[in-house]
Amino acid sequence: AVSSTAVFVYLLVPTLILWYVYHRLSNSHLYELGNKLPGPPALPVLGNGLEFLGLSNHRIFQKLYSRSFEYESIARLWIGPRLFVFLTDPRDVELILGSTVHIDKSPEYRFFKPWLGNGLLISTGEKWRAHRKLIAPTFHLNVLKSFLDLFNANSRDVVEKMRKEGEKEFDCHDYMSECTVEILLETAMGVSKKTQDKSGFEYAM
Known part of the structure; x- marks a missing residue:
């Protein structure tokens, strides 16, 4: 069977x-x-x-x-x-x-x-x-052009912060999140970028 x-x-x-x-x-x-x-x-x-x-x-x-x-x-x-x-x-x-x-x-x-x-x-x-x-x-080319100086300044700041990590391996996500929040605050709300020197990623979150 x-x-x-x-x-x-x-x-x-x-x-x-x-x-x-x-x-x-x-x-x-x-x-x-x-x-x-x-x-x-x-x-x-x-x-x-x-x-x-x-x-x-x-x-x-x-x-x-x-x-x-x-x-x-x-x-x-x-x-x-x-x-x-x-x-x-x-x-x-x-x-x-x-x-x-x-x-x-x-x-x-x-x-x-x-x-x-x-x-x-x-x-x-x-x-x-x-x-x-x-x-x-918000992302019209002319609007973005007006913020080029701001983008450059924040980019330089985050690069300098990452440079302090030296040659060791590190997670850049925290730095990029902080930088993104700083750019959003300045472009959307006109808030000063002084917060870049304060609490870092914890502030961004």
Whole structure:
């Protein structure tokens, strides 16, 4: 007698094969374009997924980040049937981020949430459009030009603070957060930058 497990396997295997064939045929254009991009060799079905098996979100982000710099200005990875394309040339990134049509974010953006929160880079759809419409006038080129001296002064201050760390390894996030808050206070509220010399990151938070 044939066991129920064997019957399940006999049914599952051809089903998976048929699904894979259907997926490849229906997404043949995606695979054709994806395989033209530089990237590490990918296994059938699994792609490059084994590299990330068992890793935390933080480690996945770190690994993806390091992988993206192994190639020129563009790289691709296959995680199962999903294609990931990494851009390191600012001009390419500008084209993507500047689009007002292709704004829907893929589910993988959740890996960036610990660093970026729910801001414009993460939000999508109507929420993105509403927030973008609100802040767009603030970032007009002429407005930004008027703050160049302020940006330069704060940039020099934060560089000098980091210089005091010497050659040891340190987390620059605290310094950049403080600098960002200082710039926001001065540009949006006209508050003096004297706070730069006070409580540091604790003040920024």
